[in-house]
Amino acid sequence: xxxxxxxxxxxxxxxxxxxxxxxxxxxxxxxxxLPYYYHPNIKCWTDWFDRDDPSGTGDWETLxxxxxxxxxxICCDPVDIEAQPVYGGIASPPxxxxxxxxxxxxxxxxxxxxxxxxxxxRVRFSCSLKYCSIKRPVCxxxxxxxxxxxGTGDWETxxxxxxxxxxxxxxxxxYIEAVTTDTLTPAVFTGxxxx
Numbered sequence: 322x323x324x325x326x327x328x329x330x331x332x333x334x335x336x337x338x339x340x341x342x343x344x345x346x347x348x349x350x351x352x353x354x355l356p357y358y359y360h361p362n363i364k365c366w367t368d369w370f371d372r373d374d375p376s377g378t379g380d381w382e383t384l385x386x387x388x389x390x391x392x393x394x395i396c397c398d399p400v401d402i403e404a405q406p407v408y409g410g411i412a413s414p415p416x417x418x419x420x421x422x423x424x425x426x427x428x429x430x431x432x433x434x435x436x437x438x439x440x441x442x443r444v445r446f447s448c449s450l451k452y453c454s455i456k457r458p459v460c461x462x463x464x465x466x467x468x469x470x471x472g473t474g475d476w477e478t479x480x481x482x483x484x485x486x487x488x489x490x491x492x493x494x495x496y497i498e499a500v501t502t503d504t505l506t507p508a509v510f511t512g513x514x515x516x
Contacts, residue, residue, distance in 0.1 A: 383426035396448035
């Protein structure tokens with residue numbers, strides 16, 4: 322998953338009754354007591370789950386059974402589901418899938434297959450970032466500033482930052498937060514255009 326995740330300036334009062342600029346821009350607080358916001362369209366994925374095998378009538382990876390076996394590890398309102406054979410890739414030959422949705426889960430019935438059986442599947446669910454940041458807290462690097470806004474702009478690219486600050490960034494960052502160096506104003510409020 323990739324997206325923008327912004328921290329607001331400590332000058333803003335999250336508990337204030339008036340709507341913050343971040344909330345007005347469509348962002349929501351991660352937790353009421355923290356000044357961190359996320360956009361609700363940014364999603365993350367749970368771990369992969371495999372609770373059933375295709376013996377018997379098929380492979381039944383239903384939400385009800387998965388929640389029983391993995392309590393607290395699937396959000397209450399998943400927004401998407403992915404299923405794939407346990408050993409990766411795609412089913413060969415492709416299986417006829419009876420059901421795959423965020424209300425019920427995933428079902429592949431052996432009787433629907435020309436081969437007479439389903440592959441063994443695993444599933445995962447997409448949840449809102451709010452759920453995932455509570456389950457897996459986001460960890461942040463130090464602030465980086467490798468370029469100045471002269472010439473063609475201020476170029477703070479991941480590739481260049483990794484070269485200048487080796488071993489200080491993870492290989493696959495999930496979020497980026499950008500603020501001005503002088504007043505720590507979130508970049509989205511500067512009125513400037515970004516790539």
